Amino acid sequence: MKRKILSAFAAAFLLGALTGCSGGSDNSLVVLNYGKYLDPEMLELFEEETGIHVEYEEYESPEEMYTKYKAGSIDYDLACTSDYMVQKLIGEGEVLEMNYDNIPGIKNLDQTYFEFSKAFDPENKYSMPYFFGTVGILYNTKMVDAFEVNTWDVLWDENYSGQIIMENSVRDSFMVPLKKLGYSLNTTDENELQKALDLLIDQKPLVYAYLVDESSDEMVAGNAAMALVYSGEAAAAKIYNKDLDYVVPMEGSNMWIDSWFLPKTCKHAQNAEKFLDFLCRKDVAMKNFEYVYYATPNLEVYKALDKEVQNDPTIFPPHEVLEDCEVLSSLDDDSTKLYNDLWKKLKSN
Amino acid sequence: MRKLKRQLCAGPYIVWIIGFTVLPILMILYYAFTTPEHRFTLENVLSIAEPIHLKALLLSVRLALECTVLCLLLSYPLAMILNGLKIKRQSFIVFIFVLPMWMNFMLRILAWQMLLSNNGIINSILQALGFSGVSILNTPAAVVFGMVYDFLPFMILPIYNSLVRIRSDVIEAAKDLGASNMIVFFRIIVPLTMSGVISGVIMVFVPALTSFVISDLLGGGKVLLIGNVIEQSFMQGMNWNLGSGLSIVLMVFVIASMAFMNSHTKETEGTAVW
Numbered sequence: 001m002k003r004k005i006l007s008a009f010a011a012a013f014l015l016g017a018l019t020g021c022s023g024g025s026d027n028s029l030v031v032l033n034y035g036k037y038l039d040p041e042m043l044e045l046f047e048e049e050t051g052i053h054v055e056y057e058e059y060e061s062p063e064e065m066y067t068k069y070k071a072g073s074i075d076y077d078l079a080c081t082s083d084y085m086v087q088k089l090i091g092e093g094e095v096l097e098m099n100y101d102n103i104p105g106i107k108n109l110d111q112t113y114f115e116f117s118k119a120f121d122p123e124n125k126y127s128m129p130y131f132f133g134t135v136g137i138l139y140n141t142k143m144v145d146a147f148e149v150n151t152w153d154v155l156w157d158e159n160y161s162g163q164i165i166m167e168n169s170v171r172d173s174f175m176v177p178l179k180k181l182g183y184s185l186n187t188t189d190e191n192e193l194q195k196a197l198d199l200l201i202d203q204k205p206l207v208y209a210y211l212v213d214e215s216s217d218e219m220v221a222g223n224a225a226m227a228l229v230y231s232g233e234a235a236a237a238k239i240y241n242k243d244l245d246y247v248v249p250m251e252g253s254n255m256w257i258d259s260w261f262l263p264k265t266c267k268h269a270q271n272a273e274k275f276l277d278f279l280c281r282k283d284v285a286m287k288n289f290e291y292v293y294y295a296t297p298n299l300e301v302y303k304a305l306d307k308e309v310q311n312d313p314t315i316f317p318p319h320e321v322l323e324d325c326e327v328l329s330s331l332d333d334d335s336t337k338l339y340n341d342l343w344k345k346l347k348s349n
Numbered sequence: 350m351r352k353l354k355r356q357l358c359a360g361p362y363i364v365w366i367i368g369f370t371v372l373p374i375l376m377i378l379y380y381a382f383t384t385p386e387h388r389f390t391l392e393n394v395l396s397i398a399e400p401i402h403l404k405a406l407l408l409s410v411r412l413a414l415e416c417t418v419l420c421l422l423l424s425y426p427l428a429m430i431l432n433g434l435k436i437k438r439q440s441f442i443v444f445i446f447v448l449p450m451w452m453n454f455m456l457r458i459l460a461w462q463m464l465l466s467n468n469g470i471i472n473s474i475l476q477a478l479g480f481s482g483v484s485i486l487n488t489p490a491a492v493v494f495g496m497v498y499d500f501l502p503f504m505i506l507p508i509y510n511s512l513v514r515i516r517s518d519v520i521e522a523a524k525d526l527g528a529s530n531m532i533v534f535f536r537i538i539v540p541l542t543m544s545g546v547i548s549g550v551i552m553v554f555v556p557a558l559t560s561f562v563i564s565d566l567l568g569g570g571k572v573l574l575i576g577n578v579i580e581q582s583f584m585q586g587m588n589w590n591l592g593s594g595l596s597i598v599l600m601v602f603v604i605a606s607m608a609f610m611n612s613h614t615k616e617t618e619g620t621a622v623w
Contacts, residue, residue, distance in 0.1 A: 162467075162484055169585070207571065208487060209569025210569060210570030210571060218466070223466045223467040223469075336586070336587075337586070340582075340585065340586040340588070343585075344573070344578065344581070347570070347571070347573040347577070348401045348404050348405055348573045
């Protein structure tokens with residue numbers, strides 16, 4: 001979801017993983033991660049340093065990860081996925097408690113992100129943050145002035161009628177008016193949601209389209225002035241069109257976290273902990289950051305970065321914004337239904 | 350022995366029909382009339398009366414009708430022109446009209462999305478010529494446009510086929526007896542092509558009524574048809590029961606409209622596909 005990759009990559013790695021399986025040595029580790037979410041050189045380095053053989057497998061979306069894991073044909077020792085999916089798996093009793101004492105390197109991680117993780121892992125028992133990012137406005141600097149996009153209000157500005165792209169998914173689109181009104185993006189209060197819906201209905205005539213993956217393509221092509229996107233997509237879009245910039249409005253936004261966890265199928269917990277410790281190490285985390293280029297919770301890496309990168313809001317949300325950011329938590333059935341009904345109301349309006 | 354052989358030949362078709370038609374429909378029926386807790390309910394089917402769903406259904410019917418009328422208005426004269434041409438040219442032009450159908454329909458709709466976008470080719474040309482650009486994309490008009498583009502061949506071909514079948518001596522006889530061109534058209538040609546028109550109407554109206562991809566791509570997620578409601582209840586809402594309930598209603602709607610139109614073709618033996 002956070003990252004588009006060619007399934008060819010996944011297939012190639014899968015093939016590698018399967019052929020690797022036949023080795024059958026016990027000093028191994030089976031890892032499941034998003035595509036292109038780890039510097040392959042770091043895998044080699046880990047194998048060299050520890051002698052542990054890593055069978056590395058990739059997937060594209062949290063839903064795909066869930067299906068792969070549930071299929072049960074491979075016993076994964078360690079996996080990484082997004083906040084709400086971690087919560088879902090914890091809820092299903094599929095996640096083992098993590099012994100942080102065996103991962104000394106974890107002290108390099110900023111405690112702030114463990115606080116954020118409480119949205120899906122309330123007692124910080126099951127997960128370790130890996131990368132994170134935000135949802136914000138990708139805008140064309142030739143059409144919109146930077147000071148305007150400091151607030152979500154700009155998405156209701158009639159001067160940009162027909163120039164605004166929203167996310168075609170219920171939670172992401174409702175996040176905006178909820179934050180604009182100062183509510184929590186995990187609210188289940190009917191009144192608050194009704195007010196948010198009213199705002200979205202007001203906004204609909206100004207919206208160019210509700211899109212998901214196409215948003216950044218449309219922005220690169222210059223078909224719209226602003227789009228609501230994930231920071232990862234924004235970084236990719238900026239490479240193709242130099243006029244684009246990304247900002248997280250000051251009212252706050254959704255912050256997403258991709259975290260490591262030990263699934264119940266874990267057979268090599270010690271190796272998994274060694275691997276996590278390895279990932280926290282400054283030199284490794286730095287190489288990894290340069291490869292993935294998403295915001296890292298590793299404080300040591302952050303401190304060593306150039307000012308320019310530190311202050312790039314496409315990667316690191318400024319601290320005052322982060323204070324108002326929240327992590328999505330999954331909803332119960334009734335609230336899911338409520339959200340979906342409101343979403344349909346918006347679409348049919 | 351022979352009989353058995355013949356029955357065996359039908360085997361693959363029976364497996365096909367059971368696996369891909371009968372079983373899915375039974376599953377839809379089961380989901381439609383149960384709650385997630387597997388209890389019987391009519392709620393899913395009756396939810397079509399909810400204002401949102403009703404509105405989506407009515408919008409679908411409206412757009413499907415607009416699309417059908419436009420297709421008919423475009424196809425009938427074209428089929429007449431085609432019929433007047435020499436045989437060799439006829440087949441060539443029919444070939445030209447069928448040619449786009451060789452390409453994947455999603456690709457063609459995606460191409461229209463790019464052509465019609467704010468900075469798309471059509472607007473660039475218009476602006477280069479000094480006109481102001483059009484912003485038709487992401488409106489119901491764009492959805493109708495996409496449907497017409499997509500379903501036009503399904504209207505042309507049956508009408509053209511029924512026109513070809515009219516024997517020229519019938520028309521000559523009418524003219525010999527003093528009928529004017531107008532009378533020949535309305536009293537001879539129109540009635541004799543009615544079966545083609547009706548099968549064309551069905552083949553355009555039904556897919557237009559149930560489509561959801563075109564409205565998603567060319568409507569920019571702003572045009573909610575009943576097909577989109579069903580798709581969303583499966584994919585986003587994870588509410589298979591509601592989706593199935595609405596599907597049943599839509600199926601009844603489709604069958605009813607087909608039955609209505611077929612009841613008007615019984616007398617004329619023709620090219621009806623259904």
